[in-house]
Amino acid sequence: MAHPQGSRAPLEFGGPLGAAALMVLLPATMFHLLLVARSGPARLLGPPPYLPGPDVLWSPRVLLLWLTWLGLQAALYLLPARKVAEGLELKDKSRLRYPINGFQALVLTALLVGLAVSAGLPLGALPEMLVPLAFAATLTAFIFSFLLYLKALGVPPSALAPGGTSGNPIYDFFLGRELNPRICSFDFKYFCELRPGLIGWVLINLALLMQEAELRGSPSLAMWLVNGFQLLYVGDALWHEEAVLTTMDITHDGFGFMLAFGDLAWVPFTYSLQAQFLLHHPQPLGLPVASAICLINALGYYIFRRANSQKNTFRKNPSDPRVAGLETIPTATGRQLLVSGWWGMVRHPNYLGDLIMALAWSLPCGVSHLLPYFYFLYFTALLVHREARDEQQCLQKYGLAWQEYCQRVPYRILPYVY
Ligand SMILES: NC(=O)C1=CN([C@@H]2O[C@H](COP(=O)(O)OP(=O)(O)OC[C@H]3O[C@@H](n4cnc5c(N)ncnc54)[C@H](OP(=O)(O)O)[C@@H]3O)[C@@H](O)[C@H]2O)C=CC1
Ligand SMILES: CC(C)=CCC[C@@H](C)[C@H]1CC=C2C3=C(CC[C@@]21C)[C@@]1(C)CC[C@H](O)C(C)(C)[C@@H]1CC3
Secondary structure (H helix, E strand, O other): OOOHHHHHOOOOOOHHHHHHHHHHHHHHHHHHHHHHHOOOOOOOOOOOOOOOOHHHHOOHHHHHHHHHHHHHHHHHHOOOOOOEEEOOOOOOOOOOEEEOOHHHHHHHHHHHHHHHHHOOOOHHHHHHHHHHHHHHHHHHHHHHHHHHHHHHOOOOHHHEOOOOOOOOHHHHHHHOOEOOOEEOOEEHHHHHHHOHHHHHHHHHHHHHHHHHHHHHOOOOHHHHHHHHHHHHHHHHHHHOHHHHHHOHHHHOOOOOHHHHHHHHHHHHHHOOHHHHHHHHOOOOOOHHHHHHHHHHHHHHHHHHHHHHHHHHHHHHOOOOOOOOOOOEEEOOOOOEEEOOHHHHOOOOHHHHHHHHHHHHHHHHHOOOOOHHHHHHHHHHHHHHHHHHHHHHHHHHHHOHHHHHHHHHOOOOOOOOOO
């Protein structure tokens, strides 16, 4: 069923062909990385050490473990929240309500895992299950996206995402038709974006650290740094959970295969690549270099957090004393655009901070291999593409005011370069 507004929307990601290719390439890349990280040569661009057969990929026990994890995170999501936040206004003028209890879910998960480990749960065995776990997550993402696609056939046009209603089933399956699929107050996209994948990522990192301690007597400094940096990133995301309600994933993109696979499989199994690499390829790291890397991560985090907080504060209340003195451009929508402060330096200062952190996560792995830099390379491509999508959406929203902003702040991410 095609919708008139959808048929006019320009197709992204190379249209149906691009979407079909990505649905094969993304899982294939994830499995390639998982297999190569544990191989001796660990060559990003070389062939995988072997092609996993069904006996390696499929394990009913692992599938059960994965479903238990999803169930646990869903139960934590349903616990009473310290706050309930409202999302942005929807097409039908309503606003959805979201529980703010992600950080609480992280702390409770840590407590439960701590209890289970002290009762004898062998967390160090998790790294051996990464391939079948990733397979279970990929399978879940495919089935889940299919159910979401079917569910979206029965919703009113006002509930559909602007981009996922082209009428082409492959493209719409990939991008997602419905903007905010829910059953009662359970919001699937919001749940998946911040809980099972992000918390799963730091749990996998921790398991890799424990496995390293078992193998070598104690975790290496490089492993501590990677675990610490990424825990800070995930903790920060959950602490500032409310801010995700204004990202394009929540406000613009439908919930389809791209986000379901990204959230449930891609994030936990590829974002933990540095820790996976370190387990199989220990890297010596002296204190001076480690300190320099900590400084780089701190710089990235500072820019990322300050830029994101400045925009969020301004969007919530432009008269807040922390942002009231900043210079702005008025727009026809009644909203303003910041043109000084962090958002006056480049048009995406938060991306710059995120990229600096991405580099700091790879540096503890040394410079002998390209593999641990995969995240930095992929993330650069993702953010450059995301920035272009966001610019397009802002141009549509703000027209001339956006053009003026681009003139006054000519660089997108890196001052004087890009
Ligand atoms: N680790 C990962 O894999 C990923 C991390 N991220 C991170 O997620 C965070 C959120 O990113 P994302 O959702 O892409 O976008 P942003 O947080 O950068 O938000 C972009 C929006 O901000 C508003 N905006 C833009 N310029 C201005 C301005 N000058 N003044 C006021 N408002 C402005 C516009 O929305 P409006 O005017 O409607 O408010 C625009 O659409 C980033 O820090 C990014 O690095 C993103 C993707 C993946
Ligand atoms: C290649 C592929 C499968 C693409 C899908 C992209 C997703 C992996 C990312 C799209 C936007 C994301 C965000 C985060 C994680 C990655 C995905 C889902 C995020 C939750 C990471 C933590 C940050 O602090 C954040 C909350 C700002 C961020 C939001 C966007």
